[in-house]
Amino acid sequence: MAKITKVSPLAPAGFPDLPVIDGVRFATVAAGVRYQGRTDVMLAVMDPGTSVAGVFTRSATRSAPVLDCQAKIGGPSDGAAAILVNSGNANAFTGHHGQTSVAKVTRAVSAATGVPVERVFTSSTGVIGEPLPHERIVAKLDDLNAALKADALKEAAQAIMTTDTFPKGASARVEIGGKTVSISGIAKGSGMIAPDMATMLVYIFTDARVEQGALQQLLGELTDRTFNCITVDSDTSTSDTLLMGATGASGVDATGNAAFAEALEAVMLDLAQQVVKDGEGATKFVEIRVTGAASDADAKAHGLAIANSPLIKTAIAGEDPNWGRVVMAIGKSGAAADRDRLSISFGDILVAEKGWVSPSYSEADAAAYMKRQDLVIAVDLGLGEGRATVWTCDLTHGYIEINADYRS
Amino acid sequence: MAKITKVSPLAPAGFPDLPVIDGVRFATVAAGVRYQGRTDVMLAVMDPGTSVAGVFTRSATRSAPVLDCQAKIGGPSDGAAAILVNSGNANAFTGHHGQTSVAKVTRAVSAATGVPVERVFTSSTGVIGEPLPHERIVAKLDDLNAALKADALKEAAQAIMTTDTFPKGASARVEIGGKTVSISGIAKGSGMIAPDMATMLVYIFTDARVEQGALQQLLGELTDRTFNCITVDSDTSTSDTLLMGATGASGVDATGNAAFAEALEAVMLDLAQQVVKDGEGATKFVEIRVTGAASDADAKAHGLAIANSPLIKTAIAGEDPNWGRVVMAIGKSGAAADRDRLSISFGDILVAEKGWVSPSYSEADAAAYMKRQDLVIAVDLGLGEGRATVWTCDLTHGYIEINADYRS
Numbered sequence: 001m002a003k004i005t006k007v008s009p010l011a012p013a014g015f016p017d018l019p020v021i022d023g024v025r026f027a028t029v030a031a032g033v034r035y036q037g038r039t040d041v042m043l044a045v046m047d048p049g050t051s052v053a054g055v056f057t058r059s060a061t062r063s064a065p066v067l068d069c070q071a072k073i074g075g076p077s078d079g080a081a082a083i084l085v086n087s088g089n090a091n092a093f094t095g096h097h098g099q100t101s102v103a104k105v106t107r108a109v110s111a112a113t114g115v116p117v118e119r120v121f122t123s124s125t126g127v128i129g130e131p132l133p134h135e136r137i138v139a140k141l142d143d144l145n146a147a148l149k150a151d152a153l154k155e156a157a158q159a160i161m162t163t164d165t166f167p168k169g170a171s172a173r174v175e176i177g178g179k180t181v182s183i184s185g186i187a188k189g190s191g192m193i194a195p196d197m198a199t200m201l202v203y204i205f206t207d208a209r210v211e212q213g214a215l216q217q218l219l220g221e222l223t224d225r226t227f228n229c230i231t232v233d234s235d236t237s238t239s240d241t242l243l244m245g246a247t248g249a250s251g252v253d254a255t256g257n258a259a260f261a262e263a264l265e266a267v268m269l270d271l272a273q274q275v276v277k278d279g280e281g282a283t284k285f286v287e288i289r290v291t292g293a294a295s296d297a298d299a300k301a302h303g304l305a306i307a308n309s310p311l312i313k314t315a316i317a318g319e320d321p322n323w324g325r326v327v328m329a330i331g332k333s334g335a336a337a338d339r340d341r342l343s344i345s346f347g348d349i350l351v352a353e354k355g356w357v358s359p360s361y362s363e364a365d366a367a368a369y370m371k372r373q374d375l376v377i378a379v380d381l382g383l384g385e386g387r388a389t390v391w392t393c394d395l396t397h398g399y400i401e402i403n404a405d406y407r408s
Numbered sequence: 409m410a411k412i413t414k415v416s417p418l419a420p421a422g423f424p425d426l427p428v429i430d431g432v433r434f435a436t437v438a439a440g441v442r443y444q445g446r447t448d449v450m451l452a453v454m455d456p457g458t459s460v461a462g463v464f465t466r467s468a469t470r471s472a473p474v475l476d477c478q479a480k481i482g483g484p485s486d487g488a489a490a491i492l493v494n495s496g497n498a499n500a501f502t503g504h505h506g507q508t509s510v511a512k513v514t515r516a517v518s519a520a521t522g523v524p525v526e527r528v529f530t531s532s533t534g535v536i537g538e539p540l541p542h543e544r545i546v547a548k549l550d551d552l553n554a555a556l557k558a559d560a561l562k563e564a565a566q567a568i569m570t571t572d573t574f575p576k577g578a579s580a581r582v583e584i585g586g587k588t589v590s591i592s593g594i595a596k597g598s599g600m601i602a603p604d605m606a607t608m609l610v611y612i613f614t615d616a617r618v619e620q621g622a623l624q625q626l627l628g629e630l631t632d633r634t635f636n637c638i639t640v641d642s643d644t645s646t647s648d649t650l651l652m653g654a655t656g657a658s659g660v661d662a663t664g665n666a667a668f669a670e671a672l673e674a675v676m677l678d679l680a681q682q683v684v685k686d687g688e689g690a691t692k693f694v695e696i697r698v699t700g701a702a703s704d705a706d707a708k709a710h711g712l713a714i715a716n717s718p719l720i721k722t723a724i725a726g727e728d729p730n731w732g733r734v735v736m737a738i739g740k741s742g743a744a745a746d747r748d749r750l751s752i753s754f755g756d757i758l759v760a761e762k763g764w765v766s767p768s769y770s771e772a773d774a775a776a777y778m779k780r781q782d783l784v785i786a787v788d789l790g791l792g793e794g795r796a797t798v799w800t801c802d803l804t805h806g807y808i809e810i811n812a813d814y815r816s
Contacts, residue, residue, distance in 0.1 A: 059739030060738065060740075060741075060743075060745040060747070061735045061739030061745060061747045062747075090732075093735045093747060093764065094763075094764055095763035096763070097764065127732065128732025128736065129732040129735065129760065129764070310718070310807070311811055314807070314811035314812035317812040318812035323537065324498075324501060324535065324536025324537040327469045327500070327536055328469065330468065331465075331467030331469030331470065332467055333468075335468075337469060338468075339469045339470075340503065352537065355501060355502075356501065356502055356503030356505065356537070357537055395718075395808065395812070396808065396812065397805055399718070399722070400804065400805050403723065404722035404723065404725040404802075404804065
């Protein structure tokens, strides 16, 4: 893991004021897993009756905690539930030692909190390939259990940070049948970020009741439009985890409720965009809107080809309206494109259409636009109704500094 | 196009002494297409009877010259043949103007040289989206035709350079039936380099006779193992072109000859590796050997996932034996992998095996190894017989400087 540098220029003004979620309590501690002088373990305990759903990395080399979570999601739903997260060590590619560590930590969480071990979920993030010093975590569990309280989401967001330069949180409130339910989420992630869930940990809580199967399905669908539409560097982590707990403490059933789904999507998108805004070395936040593609899948392929192109990301860093590189990325994406039907805009500036630069295009206007911090690149393929939006950041000397100049 | 910087530290000692190929002559000129004070147009004219084969970018936004070449390859094989290449302007994404420019240039080449227009092939490399000032090229054609000579391959290699820091050439001689045939090739390329033919132009000539259909098939097969196994930045150009002319001037028929195919593959691999060694900002040359994969295609997918990972490329730049990132890349590649059967070596150093760091692994030894300029990362999946080797370079501040700090 690289050193923590100054806060991203794209960071929000401050951590948002997240609603407390009835039925879930948090505690954090400095266990010295790897980092010194900061919290690095977070425990969340959810009341009996909570539905837990999860979405995980598709990496073939996924970590021991991810494998353990995947085995448990959708299992017994009685009793309380717990989430234990450490930063500093990913417990990934640690052979059978990895499974042993997960077993020791989950059993210790169960012993300290009374949560059945089948309902204890863990995540680890940080260095790959080093054994997790699980005994340092186990030693702190009674302290963590004693410190649990409802109003500690910000502290939880801080404890799970690695190369993040700011803690990430988002929330929403929804009216359902005259009553209000709340959704609060936290996330971490800044490098190794690509679709299919990158080095990213996300925990979302709601006091609504949502049936587990429905929650699982909803989470998967919304992930495709949020966390799977962001990319920092095209690299995918071994450890990505999104866990959501619906405690039902509000007494309101949101299963199948459209307003709830919309609010949850907004929270997920907000967190996903915050991860991009904390992209390693990022100085620009870029939205890529693709329309007119032959299918939604084609639109996403074009969007990600643009978002992952090192030549486009460096051009954005250099504030260069280099639309030729956008043409190149569309050409290489593998999805359908017709050079002569394509149009490209930077913000409101129509750059290219009908296979060539637009007659109205002004290089000076485009160069002025590129100086903004938030940019929109819009591409219309002119082929069909397929559309997708993806988000990324630029590729700067900062990324090289964080990942090359520092010896891990 | 970025400014030409100092010569790559990975460059060969000098341009090789390429054998003259009977039946083909070259000329170069400074036409001022974009660059000043250097040659930027190259003409090659091949005698009647020459078989011409070609392999081209698969980009959906390929350039007008590429489309014209593709329409001509495999067509009439009578008469002489010609290749005209300009640097500085790619004539890509230039709408119908692009086709007009190709038509004007090919007709002018035909008029000046007497080569039938169906046998005139052109390539353009440089800035995308600007009209090609074809009249500057047309104005020089009589001079070019008058200057044609056999011994000018180095000058040809220099005229086609864009961001290249050195001209690229390679050759081989093969004994067939007691007689010697020669193969000489030149290439350009340093950025926008990825499989499926990146911003790369390659021209190879031989005095052997090879039947056109056989030459075309051989070239395609060998491209998959050479030029399609290199990557600098995962970006694919609109303009990639590999053209080969077999003049037959030696009187030796090499159609179907295994030794000839082997020699040609060696020339192609040499040129491909020189392109990587001129990768923008490159300071390390990296060979990635993948064995034990479920299939050759899986092996190539793993190799390219490693070669294209920004986190691995920056770790190499930082001389960091960060094998955890190799595990990550294997996991994200989409090809089959079993964490617990995987082994990873850096050079002769066994780093990881059986899902964890090797007991013999020494971080100090690995760190010392990473200081070398030429590196080998070997991965065995332990699953089958699939194998592939790919080549790449590191990702450095130099890449960012070339592509972001410079306004095109």
